[in-house]
Amino acid sequence: MAVPLLFFGLFFAYPVAAIVGRGLKTDDGWQFGRFAEVLARPDIADVLWFTTWQAFASTLLTLVIALPAAYVFARFEFPGKQLLRAVVTVPFVLPTVVVGTAFLALLGRGGLLDELAGVRLDTTVWAILLAHVFFNYAVVVRTVGGLWAQLDPRQEEAARVLGAGRFTAWRRVTLPALAPAVAAAALMVFLFTFSSFGVVLILGGPSYSTLEVEVYRQTAQLLDLPTAAVLTMVQFAAIGAILAVHAWTVRKRETALRLVDPGRTTHRPRGWAQRTLLGGVLLTVVLLIAAPLGVLVERSFDTPGGYGLGYYRALQDAGAGGGTFLVAPLEAIWNSLQYALAATAIALLVGGLAAAALTRRGGRFVRGFDALLMLPLGVSAVTVGFGFLITLDEPPLDLRTSWILVPLAQALVGVPFVVRTMLPVLRAVDGRLREAAAVLGASPLRAWREVDLPLVRRALLIAAGFAFAVSLGEFGATVFIARADRPTLPVAVARLLGRAGELNYGQAMALSTILMLVCAVSLLLLERLRPDKTSGEF
Amino acid sequence: MSTTKKLAGVALAAALGVTTLSACGGGDANDKTAGASDAPKSKTVTLVSHDSFNVTESVLKEFEQQSGYTVKVLKSGDAGAALNQEILTKGSPRGDVFFGVDNTLLSRALDNGIFTPYEAKGLADVKPEYVLDKEHRVTPIDSGDICVNYDKAYFAEKKIAPPQTLDDLIKPEYKNLLVTENAATSSPGLGFLLASVGKYGEDGWKDYWSKLKANGVEVVDGWEQAYNERFSGSAGGKKAKGDRPLVVSYASSPPVEVLYGEPQPAEAPTGVSTGTCFRQIEFAGLLKGAKNEEGGKALVDFLVSKKFQEDMPLQMFVNPVTKDAALPELFTKHGVVVEKPENVAPETIAKNREQWVKAWTALVVK
Numbered sequence: 001m002a003v004p005l006l007f008f009g010l011f012f013a014y015p016v017a018a019i020v021g022r023g024l025k026t027d028d029g030w031q032f033g034r035f036a037e038v039l040a041r042p043d044i045a046d047v048l049w050f051t052t053w054q055a056f057a058s059t060l061l062t063l064v065i066a067l068p069a070a071y072v073f074a075r076f077e078f079p080g081k082q083l084l085r086a087v088v089t090v091p092f093v094l095p096t097v098v099v100g101t102a103f104l105a106l107l108g109r110g111g112l113l114d115e116l117a118g119v120r121l122d123t124t125v126w127a128i129l130l131a132h133v134f135f136n137y138a139v140v141v142r143t144v145g146g147l148w149a150q151l152d153p154r155q156e157e158a159a160r161v162l163g164a165g166r167f168t169a170w171r172r173v174t175l176p177a178l179a180p181a182v183a184a185a186a187l188m189v190f191l192f193t194f195s196s197f198g199v200v201l202i203l204g205g206p207s208y209s210t211l212e213v214e215v216y217r218q219t220a221q222l223l224d225l226p227t228a229a230v231l232t233m234v235q236f237a238a239i240g241a242i243l244a245v246h247a248w249t250v251r252k253r254e255t256a257l258r259l260v261d262p263g264r265t266t267h268r269p270r271g272w273a274q275r276t277l278l279g280g281v282l283l284t285v286v287l288l289i290a291a292p293l294g295v296l297v298e299r300s301f302d303t304p305g306g307y308g309l310g311y312y313r314a315l316q317d318a319g320a321g322g323g324t325f326l327v328a329p330l331e332a333i334w335n336s337l338q339y340a341l342a343a344t345a346i347a348l349l350v351g352g353l354a355a356a357a358l359t360r361r362g363g364r365f366v367r368g369f370d371a372l373l374m375l376p377l378g379v380s381a382v383t384v385g386f387g388f389l390i391t392l393d394e395p396p397l398d399l400r401t402s403w404i405l406v407p408l409a410q411a412l413v414g415v416p417f418v419v420r421t422m423l424p425v426l427r428a429v430d431g432r433l434r435e436a437a438a439v440l441g442a443s444p445l446r447a448w449r450e451v452d453l454p455l456v457r458r459a460l461l462i463a464a465g466f467a468f469a470v471s472l473g474e475f476g477a478t479v480f481i482a483r484a485d486r487p488t489l490p491v492a493v494a495r496l497l498g499r500a501g502e503l504n505y506g507q508a509m510a511l512s513t514i515l516m517l518v519c520a521v522s523l524l525l526l527e528r529l530r531p532d533k534t535s536g537e538f
Numbered sequence: 539m540s541t542t543k544k545l546a547g548v549a550l551a552a553a554l555g556v557t558t559l560s561a562c563g564g565g566d567a568n569d570k571t572a573g574a575s576d577a578p579k580s581k582t583v584t585l586v587s588h589d590s591f592n593v594t595e596s597v598l599k600e601f602e603q604q605s606g607y608t609v610k611v612l613k614s615g616d617a618g619a620a621l622n623q624e625i626l627t628k629g630s631p632r633g634d635v636f637f638g639v640d641n642t643l644l645s646r647a648l649d650n651g652i653f654t655p656y657e658a659k660g661l662a663d664v665k666p667e668y669v670l671d672k673e674h675r676v677t678p679i680d681s682g683d684i685c686v687n688y689d690k691a692y693f694a695e696k697k698i699a700p701p702q703t704l705d706d707l708i709k710p711e712y713k714n715l716l717v718t719e720n721a722a723t724s725s726p727g728l729g730f731l732l733a734s735v736g737k738y739g740e741d742g743w744k745d746y747w748s749k750l751k752a753n754g755v756e757v758v759d760g761w762e763q764a765y766n767e768r769f770s771g772s773a774g775g776k777k778a779k780g781d782r783p784l785v786v787s788y789a790s791s792p793p794v795e796v797l798y799g800e801p802q803p804a805e806a807p808t809g810v811s812t813g814t815c816f817r818q819i820e821f822a823g824l825l826k827g828a829k830n831e832e833g834g835k836a837l838v839d840f841l842v843s844k845k846f847q848e849d850m851p852l853q854m855f856v857n858p859v860t861k862d863a864a865l866p867e868l869f870t871k872h873g874v875v876v877e878k879p880e881n882v883a884p885e886t887i888a889k890n891r892e893q894w895v896k897a898w899t900a901l902v903v904k
Contacts, residue, residue: 022626104767105778201759206720206903217723220619222892223646299777304800314800382619389623393630400632401584401612479589479615495589497762499855500791501798502773505766 004354004373004415007346010397011408012376015387016232022390023229031226038230044214048234051210054125055194058132062189065133065284066140067182072281073141074148076274077266084282086523088289089138090516092469095490096198098497098512102292103131103203105299112291127203132196134288136189143185144178146462147424149262150455151177180427184420187246191239191377197476211235215380232383239378243371259428259455293516300509304502311506315514332511333518336472336488340522342407343414343471344464350411351418351463358419359426373419376412381476384409388481405481406488410474414467421466425459426452465526472519489515583833584610584633586825588620591637592853593846601840607833617725618643625650629827634834637679637822637841641670642728644821645888648675653823654831659839663860668819670884676821679841680856683789683876684729685815686716687808689771692783701784703813704737707750714754717768717782720903722895724760725818730786731898732887733816736880740890744901751902756782765791771808773799789815790855793872797852806872817879820856 024031038044073085091099106112107130108122121127151174159169195212211231218228269278303310351373358370376384388409392399399405429452437447475490487495489511496508585591591613598609610633614620617638624636628650639647647653653675661669661677668678686707688700701712719727734743758764766774769785772795792806799807822841824834840846847863850856857865865873 100763104763108767108778111779201723202763204759206722206757206759206899220615220622221723223622223625302777310800386623386626389627389632393627400627481614491589497766498590499798500765500772500787500794502795502800503798504794505772505774505777506800 004350004357005369007350007415008372011388012379012384012412013372015391016379016383017387018391019225019383019387020229020232023225023227023232034226034230035233038227039234044231047209047211047214050208051194051212052238054128054132054200054208054210055190055196058129058136058193058196059186059190061129062133062136062140062193063182063186065288066137067144068277069137069281069284070141070145070148072278074145074262075153075266076269076278078269078278082524083520084285085141086520087293088141088285089465089469089523090293090519091134091289092138092466092473092519094473094512094515095475095493096202098296098493098508099131099134099292100199100202102295103127103134105295106292122203125204125208128196128199128208130288131199131203132189132193134292135199136192137289139188139192140185142462142466143188143421144181146421146459147181147428148174148178149265150259150425150458151265152260153265177428180424183246184424187242187374188377188416188420190242191374194238194242195235195378195380197380211238212380216382219380219382219386228383232379235378235380236375239375240371243374247371259425262458296509296516297513300506300513303506311503311510314503315507315510332487332489332492333514335486336490336515336518337522339403339406339410339478339488340468340471342404343410343474344467346407346411347414347418347467347471348460348464351415351467352422352460354415355419355422355426358423359429370419374416377416381409384412385476385481400481403486406478407471409478409481410471411467413474414470417466417470418463421463422456422459425456429455461526465523468522468526469519472515472522489518581606581608582610583607583635583830583837584612585837586612586614586620586624586631586633586636588617588638589613589615590617590854594849594853597845597849600845601837605833605836605840607830607836609837621647624652624825628652631825631827634825634828634830635822635837635841636825637820639676639821639823640725641817641819641821641884642725642732642887642891644670644676644884647823649888652826654826654828656824656835656838658835658842660842660860663844663862664842665859665861668859670819671821676823677838677842678859679820679822680847680850680854681817681819681859682856683815683817683879684726684733684786685789685876686730686811687769687771687785687787687791688811689769689783690805690807690809692770700809701811701814703811704734704746705813706811707755707784707814708746708753710753712753712784714756715782716750716754716784716786717756717758717764718786719761719764720757720759721898726761726764726786726788727757728891728895729816729818730814731894732882733814733880735894736816736882740886743894744897747898747901755902757903761787771795784811788855789874789876790851790857790869792874793868794855796872797868810874810876812874812876813878815876815879817876817881819859 024034069088073081104111104122104127107127108114108120111120111122113119113121121130156169156173159173160166164172194210196210197212197216200208200210200213211234215228215231215235218224218231269275300311301307301309354369354373388405389400392405399408433451434447437451438444442450473490474488475494478488478491479494493508493511493515496504496511591611601607602609612633614623617640621636621639621643624631625647631652636652648671655673655675656677657674658677661674664678668681670676670678686701690700693700698711701707701709706712707716718730721727721731731743734746737743738746756768758768764785765772765787767778768780768782769775769787770780770783771785772780772791774780789810789812792808792810795808796802796806822838824831824838828834842860844860844863847858847860848866850858851866851869857869
């Protein structure tokens with residue numbers, strides 16, 4: 001408990017409070033009048049309204065599209081499943097600049113949809129919503145699917161033997177067990193889309209703006225800290241309210257669940273209905289996720305002289321000579337991996353401890369802490385980044401130009417994933433198992449290792465995958481934290497896209513493809529680490 | 539309960555270990571500067587800049603060998619964000635020299651007093667029209683023009699002449715052809731707005747934009763989308779099937795298209811409408827509270843030296859500000875000289891910028 005508290009106090013609460021305070025406190029004291037002033041502005045009201053409704057719409061759409069997939073990934077065994085699970089997580093790491101390009105290629109003028117059906121979505125809010133589904137699909141599939149795979153299907157079967165219909169059995173047995181995970185996933189998607197930045201900038205054009213975009217504009221462009229501070233507080237309040245609702249719904253439902261080894265719950269799809277479901281899910285993945293990714297890959301090979309490896313070769317040369325602008329791709333990959341590993345380690349440590357503390361203790365304080373851990377998801381990277389600048393500027397914590405700042409900032413976003421993924425599983429572990437182990441003479445550590453770990457290991461790996469992917473693709477905070485000598489892959493992509501010229505554009509596409517590959521391979525390796533299938537009996 | 543405590547104990551120890559380690563790791567990088575600042579002459583000099591800063595490695599090495607300093611470059615975000623970070627850390631800067639404040643942001647930097655005056659060696663070589671601060675808190679380093687670019691192939695095929703001036707852009711033959719950037723979030727977007735202010739004055743620019751809007755100008759958020767996706771003349775735009783043959787970009791964009799062409803074309807695929815330009819001048823300054831002031835001064839001198847000035851065009855695609863710096867062939871062959879760019883005084887920009895951008899947003903975007 002102490003470690004997570006210290007971590008969040010030092011690297012989140014303090015910097016954010018400092019930058020907000022800088023905005024609201026002048027020589028004449030606190031300027032709370034600013035709130036009324038800013039909130040009365042009609043343009044700010046528009047922003048608030050758009051931010052809220054698009055987040056609701058995006059979350060709903062994501063759940064509708066991704067929940068069947070969560071089921072399919074949890075219960076069906078089919079060839080290429082692991083690969084597919086890695087693929088759906090890839091969008092998560094891609095820089096929004098790159099994804100925006102891909103989406104425009106599909107949905108925009110002369111895009112696939114335009115040519116096939118004469119429909120253009122690039123100027124509509126649909127492009128934003130679909131891109132949000134694209135990005136957050138994996139959140140639902142992984143968070144919900146992770147738990148679903150461990151639910152014992154025999155309980156539902158028992159209910160049916162006792163006379164319940166298929167739907168009633170599902171509603172009475174599986175749904176309540178699943179609810180916390182679904183709520184957690186919905187919450188994360190909501191927070192992500194509520195604080196959406198790049199997607200809205202690129203696909204929404206200048207006519208749509210979220211709170212996050214506005215905070216960025218006020219801070220980074222206009223240096224209007226008072227307005228930015230007010231908007232940050234508004235965002236805090238909104239997220240606080242959502243978290244409160246969430247905590248309330250979850251508390252009513254959480255119970256100890258009978259968890260089993262996921263290997264035993266899966267089977268090949270049987271019958272017409274199951275095959276159709278699998279087919280439908282695969283089709284969605286292809287249309288929604290594989291197609292945009294495919295466009296990027298295609299463009300990375302589409303050199304003027306026909307398809308080839310020209311841009312990849314150019315990347316190789318880029319690092320060799322020239323200036324400080326370009327980075328050798330290998331170096332950027334290495335940087336990205338190092339940062340991501342460090343960030344994952346920090347996130348797992350902090351998040352794991354926090355999740356453990358949250359499981360074992362109750363009370364209002366702990367619940368408040370639970371909410372605090374989620375806040376970084378809803379706070380703008382520019383607020384945190386600028387906060388770092390004015391707080392971590394004195395020894396021994398003058399970290400402003402230190403490499404550790406990057407993984408620290410990335411871990412802030414990774415921790416909520418770790419907590420959210422582990423919490424449902426941890427809470428579902430029957431305390432009596434631990435007691436039984438203790439009675440049989442196991443030391444606490446042994447009891448943890450023998451009882452909790454086997455059950456939690458899977459959640460831990462899923463969490464690690466998330467944290468890793470988040471930091472691999474993280475751009476917002478990284479770009480503000482000045483470390484030019486060690487740019488990450490997304491930073492390198494953004495630099496290339498910021499320049500005119502065939503070769504720069506092609507190299508950006510090639511580098512994005514490499515980023516996808518690195519992500520997919522890392523996730524596949526993580527999946528391989530899953531506990532062996534024989535560890536089910538306890 | 540005891541389980542938790544023990545575990546927490548172990549984990550806490552581990553975590554503290556990590557934090558201590560990381561503090562050390564973080565310290566290492568700083569130790570060089572911090573430790574060395576006690577010594578008579580610090581060996582590291584730090585340049586803080588925006589993401590577009592670039593220099594040929596050998597040129598930088600040469601400076602390091604001659605001066606005895608090691609140069610560390612910190613890039614943090616775009617020009618606006620980078621400057622604002624300097625303003626926030628005023629008095630306790632992350633580096634010694636800041637490069638990348640331009641004439642649209644100059645007043646903000648000067649009003650906040652983040653620079654120490656220093657008259658660079660070699661300032662006499664700088665063209666006097668670029669020296670905007672008489673107290674030498676900042677030194678001009680480069681200049682570049684934000685201009686409308688056109689797709690040569692499109693206009694050749696349609697057999698119409700590409701537009702040359704701001705007035706041309708509102709003519710019916712150029713209806714629905716131009717794409718520009720959001721003036722609120724993008725620096726070329728703002729530059730183009732300022733070009734219209736420079737040309738039509740503080741009273742006339744709104745009228746001009748109403749006409750531009752009626753003539754079908756499209757606004758997207760950033761340069762990347764405008765240039766790489768909507769513009770039909772760029773490499774990216776061709777792939778993305780962009781259909782706007784006019785885009786707000788830079789006067790140096792055509793040479794860049796040549797340099798990064800694959801293979802390099804004999805002629806640039808795009809041209810510049812020279813009567814639509816706003817001139818951007820970028821400055822560098824010695825930061826107040828710099829740990830290594832001597833090194834910082836040497837670094838500013840280096841930035842206006844002939845070596846760096848001649849290296850700049852092909853690294854950052856901007857023009858030198860010194861009289862004797864020769865332009866590379868790529869620029870003389872494929873670039874244009876903008877004779878009379880539009881300009882607005884930094885103080886006027888500082889005073890009105892927010893209000894102009896708001897009025898522009900209301901007029902053009904909403």
